[in-house]
Amino acid sequence: MDRLRLLLVSTPVGPLGSGLGGGVELTLLNLGQELRRRGHDVTILAPAGSVLGDLPVVGVSGPLQPTAHTQGRDTPIVLHQDGVLGRMWDTARQHQDAYDLIVNFAYDWLPFYLTPFFQTPVAHFVTMGSLSDAMDGAVRQVADQFPGRLGAYTRTQAETFGCGAAFKILSSAIDLSCYQFCPTPGQAVAWLGRISPEKALEDALAATEMAQIPLKILGKLEDEAYWQSLGQRFPQAADSYLGFLPTQALQAIVGQCRALVMTPRWVEAFGNVAIEALACGVPVIAYDRGGPAEIVRSGTTGWLVPPDDIAALAEALTRIEALDRVACRQQAETEYSLPALGDRFEAWFQAMLGTSPPMAEPRP
Numbered sequence: 001m002d003r004l005r006l007l008l009v010s011t012p013v014g015p016l017g018s019g020l021g022g023g024v025e026l027t028l029l030n031l032g033q034e035l036r037r038r039g040h041d042v043t044i045l046a047p048a049g050s051v052l053g054d055l056p057v058v059g060v061s062g063p064l065q066p067t068a069h070t071q072g073r074d075t076p077i078v079l080h081q082d083g084v085l086g087r088m089w090d091t092a093r094q095h096q097d098a099y100d101l102i103v104n105f106a107y108d109w110l111p112f113y114l115t116p117f118f119q120t121p122v123a124h125f126v127t128m129g130s131l132s133d134a135m136d137g138a139v140r141q142v143a144d145q146f147p148g149r150l151g152a153y154t155r156t157q158a159e160t161f162g163c164g165a166a167f168k169i170l171s172s173a174i175d176l177s178c179y180q181f182c183p184t185p186g187q188a189v190a191w192l193g194r195i196s197p198e199k200a201l202e203d204a205l206a207a208t209e210m211a212q213i214p215l216k217i218l219g220k221l222e223d224e225a226y227w228q229s230l231g232q233r234f235p236q237a238a239d240s241y242l243g244f245l246p247t248q249a250l251q252a253i254v255g256q257c258r259a260l261v262m263t264p265r266w267v268e269a270f271g272n273v274a275i276e277a278l279a280c281g282v283p284v285i286a287y288d289r290g291g292p293a294e295i296v297r298s299g300t301t302g303w304l305v306p307p308d309d310i311a312a313l314a315e316a317l318t319r320i321e322a323l324d325r326v327a328c329r330q331q332a333e334t335e336y337s338l339p340a341l342g343d344r345f346e347a348w349f350q351a352m353l354g355t356s357p358p359m360a361e362p363r364p
């Protein structure tokens with residue numbers, strides 16, 4: 001594939017490296033590094049203060065965008081008049097001639113709406129499932145006007161928008177060299193993720209209490225009130241919390257665990273934490289919902305249990321020894337390596353640029 005000049009535009013909810021961007025931070029880091037390794041020219045456009053490995057980042061200042069994942073279906077579009085979201089996309093507009101392709105990673109209305117306003121093709125990697133009617137409308141507009149310009153982590157996630165066939169399914173990946181296989185775990189199981197209601201940490205606390213298995217909690221403490229309420233119900237929660245750790249420290253702790261417990265209350269678009277665990281040889285016990293349901297091979301690299309069924313989760317925790325830690329690492333190497341990710345994204349870019357549709361006229 002010939003060398004592309006790529007602009008990857010980040011989430012406006014926080015600087016890269018703050019953890020506020022959740023899984024999309026890891027996706028951007030891994031994708032950016034892999035595309036550059038393949039010889040493409042990669043530039044990241046992100047809120048001021050962003051750091052992403054050694055990738056070149058253009059920082060844009062301005063008030064951050066409120067997060068979408070805690071809002072309801074009828075939430076109206078919110079846009080600061082001089083916010084970082086508008087300013088990032090004005091920067092992209094000004095410099096678009098320097099790029100062959102612009103890929104948006106923000107889960108926000110504006111970049112989808114602006115797609116026909118750009119001469120340089122704009123593609124969208126959608127990082128969450130359907131959350132609001134306004135965003136669904138923006139996504140469907142691009143599906144209609146620019147077929148082929150939508151990417152997603154998983155089929156389940158894409159289907160939540162009602163136009164799943166319009167998406168290229170790209171899955172995710174991690175740098176496997178950062179994760180060590182651990183054949184002999186200790187007693188505890190792990191829970192990883194943003195501590196926020198839609199991740200339902202309470203179910204993991206309840207199930208491990210029932211199964212009498214120690215739990216290690218890691219991740220960004222995003223919703224303080226929610227954490228306090230958990231502490232009231234589960235006194236052991238505070239001692240189980242090990243903080244938001246960089247990958248090296250995180251994988252050392254997770255690798256020692258017998259399993260990762262995933263309790264998504266919402267349709268998790270992917271669940272990077274699942275492939276981080278698999279890379280360490282750690283099986284995943286998860287609700288049969290969203291991304292984790294497309295990752296876990298139930299019975300081999302984990303168990304899928306009926307969603308929101310805490311008793312089933314506790315029961316699955318008693319069957320961890322039946323799972324195969326070597327198979328977990330092998331699945332990560334086959335499906336979730338950086339070369340596999342690079343192949344999928346290059347195929348998507350080729351499909352868009354090789355036969356990019358004529359510039360559609362914006363609807364009157």
Ligand code: HBI
Pocket residue numbers: 010011012013020021022023024065066067068069105106107108127128
């Ligand atoms: N909210 N408004 C908004 N925009 C985003 O890009 C965004 C978000 N909430 C969460 C989020 N991105 C990421 O954590 C997920 O994309 C992974």
